[in-house]
Amino acid sequence: MTRQQFADYLSDNILIADGATGTMLALRGATLPYDAACLTAPETVATVHKEYYDAGARLIETNTFGANRLKLALSLGFQGDPLASEDLRNQAREINLAAVKIARQATGADALIFGAVGPVGKPLEPLGVTRLEEARLALGEQIEWLVEAGVDGLMLESFTDQTELKIAFDEARRIAPDLPIIASKAFIEDGESLMEGLPERFAALAASWGADAVSANCIVGPQRMLEIVRSMALGTDLPIAALPTPGLPQLVRGEVIYDIHPDYFAKGAARLVDAGARIVGGCCGTTPDHVRAIAETLKGAKPKPTAGEKIRQARAGRQETEIPEAEPSKVSKMLGNQRVITVELDLPRGLNVTKVMDGARLLKEKGVHMIDISDGARARLRMNPISISHLIQRDAGIEVMMHFACRDRNLLAIQADLLGAHSLGLRNILAITGDPAQIGDYPSATSVFDVDAVGLTRILNRFNEGYDLAGNSIGMKTNFTIAVAYNPLANDLKAETDRLKRKADEGAHLIYTQPIFEKAYAEIAAGAAQELELPWLIGVLPLRNRRHAEFMHNEVPGIVIPDAIRRRMDEAPEEDALKTGIEIAQNFLTEAGDLAQGIYLMPPAGSAKIAAEVLEPFL
Numbered sequence: 001m002t003r004q005q006f007a008d009y010l011s012d013n014i015l016i017a018d019g020a021t022g023t024m025l026a027l028r029g030a031t032l033p034y035d036a037a038c039l040t041a042p043e044t045v046a047t048v049h050k051e052y053y054d055a056g057a058r059l060i061e062t063n064t065f066g067a068n069r070l071k072l073a074l075s076l077g078f079q080g081d082p083l084a085s086e087d088l089r090n091q092a093r094e095i096n097l098a099a100v101k102i103a104r105q106a107t108g109a110d111a112l113i114f115g116a117v118g119p120v121g122k123p124l125e126p127l128g129v130t131r132l133e134e135a136r137l138a139l140g141e142q143i144e145w146l147v148e149a150g151v152d153g154l155m156l157e158s159f160t161d162q163t164e165l166k167i168a169f170d171e172a173r174r175i176a177p178d179l180p181i182i183a184s185k186a187f188i189e190d191g192e193s194l195m196e197g198l199p200e201r202f203a204a205l206a207a208s209w210g211a212d213a214v215s216a217n218c219i220v221g222p223q224r225m226l227e228i229v230r231s232m233a234l235g236t237d238l239p240i241a242a243l244p245t246p247g248l249p250q251l252v253r254g255e256v257i258y259d260i261h262p263d264y265f266a267k268g269a270a271r272l273v274d275a276g277a278r279i280v281g282g283c284c285g286t287t288p289d290h291v292r293a294i295a296e297t298l299k300g301a302k303p304k305p306t307a308g309e310k311i312r313q314a315r316a317g318r319q320e321t322e323i324p325e326a327e328p329s330k331v332s333k334m335l336g337n338q339r340v341i342t343v344e345l346d347l348p349r350g351l352n353v354t355k356v357m358d359g360a361r362l363l364k365e366k367g368v369h370m371i372d373i374s375d376g377a378r379a380r381l382r383m384n385p386i387s388i389s390h391l392i393q394r395d396a397g398i399e400v401m402m403h404f405a406c407r408d409r410n411l412l413a414i415q416a417d418l419l420g421a422h423s424l425g426l427r428n429i430l431a432i433t434g435d436p437a438q439i440g441d442y443p444s445a446t447s448v449f450d451v452d453a454v455g456l457t458r459i460l461n462r463f464n465e466g467y468d469l470a471g472n473s474i475g476m477k478t479n480f481t482i483a484v485a486y487n488p489l490a491n492d493l494k495a496e497t498d499r500l501k502r503k504a505d506e507g508a509h510l511i512y513t514q515p516i517f518e519k520a521y522a523e524i525a526a527g528a529a530q531e532l533e534l535p536w537l538i539g540v541l542p543l544r545n546r547r548h549a550e551f552m553h554n555e556v557p558g559i560v561i562p563d564a565i566r567r568r569m570d571e572a573p574e575e576d577a578l579k580t581g582i583e584i585a586q587n588f589l590t591e592a593g594d595l596a597q598g599i600y601l602m603p604p605a606g607s608a609k610i611a612a613e614v615l616e617p618f619l
Contacts, residue, residue: 001112001152003212006180010213010239010278014301015112017059017243017281018052019291021045025063033075035067038098039091045099049106055288056295059279060107061116061155062099064146067092068138070130071121083137093145100149114155114182115146117168124164126454126506127411127469135164140171153180157217157243158283160186160470162205169209182241182279184215187228188470198471199228203235215241218283221260222246222268226275233276239303241279242272246286266293270301278303323466325477329427331370331399332481335510335535340598341615342401342537344372346606347382356388359608360396366612367619370428371398372600375405379440386417390424401483402426404456405434411450415459415468422463422478430483430512431456431503454502457482461507483510486536487558488524497528504532512600514558515541517565517584522592535597540589542614543581544604546570578610585614593618 009015022034028044030037037045045063053060066075069092073082082088096115103113120138122130143154154172159165165183172181183206187199199216206214214236216228225244232240246260269280280298282290334340345359360371371392375385389400402421409417418429433452437445451459462469463478484503490496500511511534513525522538529536543549543561549569553561565584572580581604593599599618603611 001180002178003180006153006212007239010303012302013278014273014298014303015059015279016057016291016295016298017241017279018049018057018061019282019286019288020284021048021061021063022065023285024048024051024287033066033072035064035072035075035095035099036091038063038067038095038102042098042102046102046106049103051288052291053107053111055292057281057291058110059112059114059281060103061114061157062096062103062146062151063116064096064099064142065116065118065157066121067095067099068117068120068142070134070138071118074121083134089141092142096142096145097149100146100151104150112152113150114153115143115149115151117142117146117154117156117172118158119161119164123411123450123455124161124167126458126502127161127451128455129452132163132167136167136171139168140175143168143172143175147176147179151179153182153212155182155184155215157182157184157215158186159184160188162202162471165206166209169206169211173210180212182213182215183209183211184217184241184243186218187216188219199231200235201471203232203238203240205235207236207238211238213239213241213279215243215279217241217243218245220244222265222272226268226271229272229275229277239278240276241281242269242277243279243281243283243286244268244272245284246282246290260290262287262289262293265290266297269294270297273298273301274304276304323473323475323477326422326427326479328479329399329481331401331428332479332509334369335481335597339618340370340535340537341368341601341619342370342372342598343368343601343603343608343611343615344374344606345608347373347385347388349381351383353383353388353391356606357392357396359606359611360392360398362608362612364396364398366615368611368615369399370401371396372401372430373403375403375432376408376434376440377403379407379435379437379442379445381441386421386424386426389421389426393425399428400426401428401430401481403430403432405432406449406451406453406456407434407437407447409450410448411469414451414456415463418460418463418478418480419474422480427479428481428483429460430485431460431508432485453484454499454506457484457503457506457508464507481510482508483512484508485514486511486525486528487514488516488521488528489514489558489560493524500528501532504534508534510534511536513537513539515539515552515602516592517541517561517588519588519592519595521560522595526595529596537598537600538589538593538596539600539602540585540614541602542585542604542610543569543577545574545577545581546572548581548604578604582610582614586617589614589618 025034069082156168203214389402431453437447460480460482466477486500
């Protein structure tokens with residue numbers, strides 16, 4: 001089918017789509033990955049397609065939702081690089097080719113066979129570790145196989161990341177320029193996404209790509225889907241597809257169950273058509289009974305006009321309301337204008353924060369501008385940094401740069417905690433990936449790492465634009481000062497510098513370095529910061545004694561202490577060792593401090609008194 005034929009058909013017809021192939025295969029004993037059933041149980045897959053066709057569906061999706069190599073590797077527990085495995089490639093190709101053949105042979109000549117293409121299964125950079133090019137290769141080759149097998153069109157479905165959907169769409173349009181493509185997003189069960197117009201914005205975006213239809217599928221039931229379709233109709237005049245679930249799922253005896261009656265589901269489908277949908281069907285949990293009820297209810301129905309165009313014209317004459325912006329931090333106003341001095345203070349293991357609070361007050365009196373608070377450094381149990389940072393700002397009256405690690409929080413918790421921090425007045429965030437749990441106090445704890453520091457930087461920047469990662473408005477533009485880490489002593493300096501550039505591209509405002517002991521490395525950091533046009537703070541670590549120097553040099557990754565400094569610390573009498581370490585730090589700051597826009601001091605044992613002594617000549 002050509003794009004024009006698809007458009008002509010939908011201009012005068014309602015197209016009934018099928019339901020959940022995976023649900024039906026599971027009921028017949030199939031196990032994950034369901035796509036593999038195209039090879040292991042083709043008769044079962046054919047039966048499912050035929051049941052949907054007999055129920056009235058005329059848009060049949062192939063059983064290939066997860067049949068890209070990256071997703072298959074996850075489902076199969078494949079070890080190694082899936083894109084380097086010829087065996088996995090051959091298996092994926094066979095699944096896609098077989099899936100189209102099965103769907104074609106199981107249905108009638110009037111069925112439209114659309115190749116189902118879903119996400120790769122893992123978050124893409126910068127939120128995750130999957131490279132954009134890896135996703136492009138995996139999705140592109142799957143689309144090539146589906147087109148080779150003779151699909152009538154492509155259904156790009158259940159995407160939550162619009163960047164990933166755009167990659168799939170671009171590959172589909174490149175490979176099949178005249179095949180119809182339906183671009184479908186899964187919207188979360190959240191009225192905020194409706195009130196803030198996310199479905200409308202997505203519909204307009206997909207239309208600008210050149211999609212032949214825009215769609216919402218999965219997650220929500222018919223009632224919420226109705227509001228999504230109405231919103232999407234405001235963003236485009238393209239045909240709209242609506243593929244809801246039969247309500248919200250329940251967990252019964254370990255199985256996910258949906259219990260909306262087919263008649264109710266069909267009434268919901270009729271309302272979707274009234275709202276402007278021209279393709280209706282179902283997603284997870286939908287059965288042939290639901291589709292049969294839809295087909296019977298919509299028998300003879302014709303597409304309905306939407307009010308979208310009139311509303312868009314009326315909006316064109318109104319000025320968009322500007323999203324309010326939060327107050328920035330004091331430190332953010334200093335960057336680029338004056339030297340910023342910050343000191344990291346350690347947290348105790350328990351609840352007694354007297355030393356930290358007293359240290360913060362002392363350093364404020366001395367003229368320090370900010371206190372740094374780490375977030376479970378080296379995976380040691382410490383108080384939540386949001387709590388202590390708030391106490392310091394409230395009771396000691398000095399701003400905090402709160403370190404925020406990705407290790408302990410999933411994507412939802414990261415955003416929730418950052419919104420909570422902002423509501424408490426915390427504006428300065430150092431985005432870090434975090435040390436793995438197995439090196440710390442609880443080695444059996446699970447490290448999350450949904451995102452790394454690059455992805456966290458993107459999240460913070462999105463908040464500063466007034467939106468969360470899903471595209472929902474948060475009601476205000478936050479004003480986070482986004483700091484990121486850089487190590488000019490990294491073993492692979494090019495990779496480290498490239499990573500810094502990615503952080504800058506995602507919206508970083510300020511660079512922190514690891515502890516530096518030689519001017520040559522400070523010059524490397526200065527060069528990297530200058531190229532990115534970002535201010536930076538030079539990391540300085542006063543040494544306490546010989547053992548401290550040896551430990552930092554030999555056992556802490558990313559820190560190199562020159563032989564001359566270690567000899568000097570080794571030769572210093574025990575009673576003078578700390579004084580020697582302070583002198584070394586002061587001499588280094590005198591020699592190299594002017595290369596940076598400020599100082600990031602990490603005193604031993606988090607001692608505010610030592611920090612004050614080191615900084616006295618520079619305050």
